Amino acid sequence: xxxxxxxxxxxxxxxxxxxxxxxxxxxxxxxxxxxxxxxxxxxxxxxxxxxxxxxxxxxxxxxxxxxxxxxxxxxxxxxxxxxxxxxxxxxxxxxxxxxxxxxxxxxxxxxxxxxxxxxxxxxxxxxxxxxxxxxxxxxxxxxxxxxxxxxxxxxxxxxxxxxxxxxxxxxxxxxxxxxxxxxxxxxxxxxxxxxxxxxxxxxxxxxxxxxxxxxxxxxxxxxxxxxxxxxxxxxxxxxxxxxxxxxxxxxxxxxxxxxxxxxxxxxxxxxxxxxxxxxxxxxxxxxxxxxxxxxxxxxxxxxxxxxxx
Numbered sequence: 001x002x003x004x005x006x007x008x009x010x011x012x013x014x015x016x017x018x019x020x021x022x023x024x025x026x027x028x029x030x031x032x033x034x035x036x037x038x039x040x041x042x043x044x045x046x047x048x049x050x051x052x053x054x055x056x057x058x059x060x061x062x063x064x065x066x067x068x069x070x071x072x073x074x075x076x077x078x079x080x081x082x083x084x085x086x087x088x089x090x091x092x093x094x095x096x097x098x099x100x101x102x103x104x105x106x107x108x109x110x111x112x113x114x115x116x117x118x119x120x121x122x123x124x125x126x127x128x129x130x131x132x133x134x135x136x137x138x139x140x141x142x143x144x145x146x147x148x149x150x151x152x153x154x155x156x157x158x159x160x161x162x163x164x165x166x167x168x169x170x171x172x173x174x175x176x177x178x179x180x181x182x183x184x185x186x187x188x189x190x191x192x193x194x195x196x197x198x199x200x201x202x203x204x205x206x207x208x209x210x211x212x213x214x215x216x217x218x219x220x221x222x223x224x225x226x227x228x229x230x231x232x233x234x235x236x237x238x239x240x241x242x243x244x245x246x247x248x249x250x251x252x253x254x255x256x257x258x259x260x261x262x263x264x265x266x267x268x269x270x271x272x273x274x275x276x277x278x279x280x281x282x283x284x285x286x287x288x289x290x291x292x293x294x295x296x297x298x299x300x301x302x303x304x305x306x307x308x309x
Contacts, residue, residue, distance in 0.1 A: 011251035015302070021184035025303045027125070027296040030240035031177045038185040046188060052174050053193035056165040057202040058220055059158065059211035062237065063122035066107050067158050069213040070118065077111055084108020088288070115156020119164050120147065125292050134275045134297055158207045166199070244291040248283060248298075256283070256294070259301050268304055271297060 018035040019026075041048060055061050070077065087105040110118045121127070128139060150168050154160045175191075182189040192198070202210070209219050221233055248256055257280060265271050276297060282289040 008251040008255070011247055012255055015252070017184075018181065019299065019302055019306070021180045022303070025296075025300045026176070026180075027292075027299040028173055028177055029242045029244055029292070029295055031181055032242050033240050034177055035181040035184065038182045038187045038189075042185040042187045046186075048182070048187060048189050050178055050189045050191050051193065052178055052191045053166075053170065053199070054217060054220060056162060056170050056174075057193065057199055058217040059162060059207070060216040060237070061165075062103065062216075064158055064161060064211055065213055065216060066103075066110065066122065067118065067161050068207070068211060069107075070111060071157065073213060080104060080108050081111050084111075115160075116151055116154060119154060119156065119161045120151060122161070123164070123169055125296070126290070130290070130293060131296075134272050134293070136270060136272050158211070162210075163203070170194075244295050248291055248294060249286075253283070256280070256298055259298060259305070264301065264305065267309070270304075271301070 014032050014036060017039075018032040021035065022031070038048075055064075059065075084105055084107070087101050087108070089105065106122070110121055113121060132139065151164070154164045178189050178191075205219065210216075211218055215221070216237070225233070260276050260280060262273055262277075265273050265276060279289050279294050279297075281287075283294065
């Protein structure tokens with residue numbers, strides 16, 4: 001985050017630069033950081049290696065450990081279920097404490113779901129009910145059918161979640177982001193972990209060799225232990241997101257308010273103006289709000305303006 005631009009013009013330019021590389025609304029904020037990284041790398045190299053796929057085949061995400069914990073820690077699960085009622089919703093990733101509480105709340109909510117719904121829930125940025133508040137039309141039957149198609153044959157558990165990520169998350173988020181942002185800089189990024197032989201080998205391994213309730217990608221840690229410093233393995237896993245809340249409260253504040261004005265929303269009538277006004281009011285007043293939800297709405301509106309105006 002220390003290298004992320006913080007001035008108003010730099011933040012807007014980084015936002016637009018990444019968005020122009022997408023042909024559809026894409027609200028994964030890490031695309032901006034990835035776009036900046038590719039732009040910085042291109043003057044020095046033409047081909048780069050990426051680590052995409054390692055988490056999805058070897059179990060590197062916290063959600064994978066959460067599903068393992070859900071299956072094996074009954075006493076812990078009962079305690080979290082009780083505590084979850086007292087944790088606020090829509091906590092941000094802004095600091096370590098807030099992010100940890102956010103994870104506990106999501107874990108508590110996930111414990112109430114079926115195995116299949118839990119996997120879908122952990123793959124979402126937001127629940128359907130959260131998203132529906134910002135839309136003037138209900139989710140279509142087509143959405144429900146596509147959801148069922150993605151979940152077909154996925155019955156729950158860590159191994160099934162990994163297969164779901166390989167079929168759904170990788171081709172619809174991670175690889176779209178990498179390909180679009182890298183090609184926008186004429187940089188080729190290759191993913192050695194997605195060599196079919198590596199994937200087939202990983203999918204044959206038992207879950208216990210991939211992760212525990214407290215550690216992910218176990219086999220990779222063992223294989224590369226003599227090649228990387230211990231500090232790399234001890235470091236807490238971090239995403240590649242930009243500091244959304246800080247940007248929206250700071251350099252992108254005025255831009256966000258202008259972009260999501262009632263006049264501009266009225267041009268298409270797809271978004272619920274009252275819901276947008278409420279979250280913008282929270283932003284102006286310094287109250288807690290869902291930065292990722294606001295970012296999704298902002299991303300859509302900028303894309304719509306650029307595409308249709």
